Amino acid sequence: MAGFFPHARAMPKFFLVAFAIAASSSFAAPAVDNAKPEHSRALADARHEPTASGTAQNTSRAEATAEGANRAVQNVASAAASTAAVPNSPAVNPREGNASTSDRTAAEGKEGFTISGLYVKVSDLAMVLVTLLLAVFTFALWLATWGLFKEARSAGLTAEKSATAALESARVAGEMVNAMIARESARWIVAGMGMQLNAIARANSGYTGVLTVDLKNIGRSDAEVVSTAVKTAFGKISPEPDYGGADVVDASSFGNTVRAAWIHQIRLPITGHIGLTETQARACNNGEPMWLYGYIRYRDYLNRMWVTGFIGQVTSSVNWFPYRGAAGDDTGGGAFLPVASNVGADAYTYTRLEDE
Incomplete structure (x- = not known):
């Protein structure tokens, strides 16, 4: 959850700030029902009781109410300071997070597939196939080069034999010519x-x-x-x-x-x-x-x-x-x-x- 709601830990502080604001609003507004806070009812009672004892009680209640209000204000200020220290981040809807996860899973499904429990990406498989084809082509090229080398060596031997045979033929032909000349010449x-x-x-x-x-x-x-x-x-x-x-x-x-x-x-x-x-x-x-x-x-x-x-x-x-x-x-x-x-x-x- 923390991955999808990076500010989840700050949410209680938001609720506390909201409560303090609501409390301060209630204190400032006139009391109209029994659901008012204690310090609001005390202020109202003190306002309507004219006796001295009542006046003293009302004074004590007012002081207590003021002290509670001050504490509430301090709590609100502390909560506001804590809230200001946390970086603002947009609220993440769990449904939206689940939708993003689903989209991501769907996207990953489009990018690969599973074989015997092993997830295989199409790009990785394509890279393997290309590498394999390159290896096969390199091996075929090596075989062709080796064949050309043997063919060249065989051709060289054949050419050497042919040259030797040609030289021998030339020598024999020269001897035949010399023999013909010698036969026709005076002796x-x-x-x-x-x-x-x-x-x-x-x-x-x-x-x-x-x-x-x-x-x-x-x-x-x-x-x-x-x-x-x-x-x-x-x-x-x-x-x-x-x-x-x-x-x-x-x-x-x-x-x-x-x-x-x-x-x-x-x-x-x-x-x-x-x-x-x-x-x-x-x-x-x-x-x-x-x-x-x-x-x-x-x-x-x-x-x-x-x-x-x-x-x-x-x-x-x-x-x-x-x-x-x-x-x-x-x-x-x-x-x-x-x-x-x-x-x-x-x-x-x-x-x-x-x-x-």
Whole structure:
């Protein structure tokens, strides 16, 4: 009740003030009936009794009545002061309070509902549902992001594999192109290598003759020979070719072309320039090796400059002493054969582009 009637405690004071005011009004008004207060009847009696004793009684009664009136006035003043100390507040009708409570309950009923004795507000439920939907959406977004990450990683691996396969395909294609070019380009092999010695005198022999190297073009296109070089060596061969002092022959005219399946012969006259003496011939006849090596420079059909190297070793069937006038004096010399792989002369045989 105190919530609906905040000034309920001050109501007795209001009734007391009202009673005091009513009492003062009755005291001031003339007495007309027996319901008047005691002090009013005393005043009336004193007014109508003329005796001395009556006068004394009336005086006592008047004093008592005045004293009661003064007390009543003091009580009224105290009540008025107490009433003034309480803040004014509008009076609340209990019916109106009950109506407000009913309205509030109705409003709360509109804002929510009860489930198993638990009151649930619609706004709170909406907030929960929105939060739940946000959580579901966030989880779905995470799943989509994870899927995109795996897809990107898979795509990256696929792209890497594709790039590797493309590089491998490019490498294979390049090798195929190079193989096609090499098949169409000129290619040289040593078709023959020999030495022809002229007849020599028995005394103070001086060797003459010619060294020959036959190179055959086994490619499918022509080759333009630019220059050739030939050199001889005796004894142990060097691991790397040394063309210093070699007999170099440049092309002497235009159109020095070797067609496919044709043979280009290199001829090197045997003179003192080669250094073949009777002493060297006897050493070779006793098993010392003799080497004939060189190179050929040429252009292919794509105008690229190539160099091909070759080497040969003299055989033991060489006729080193074709003495003049003796039988077989015209059969001096012999053939050279390819070098064995265990000799250590692999660096002498090659084919490469000159700018490499």
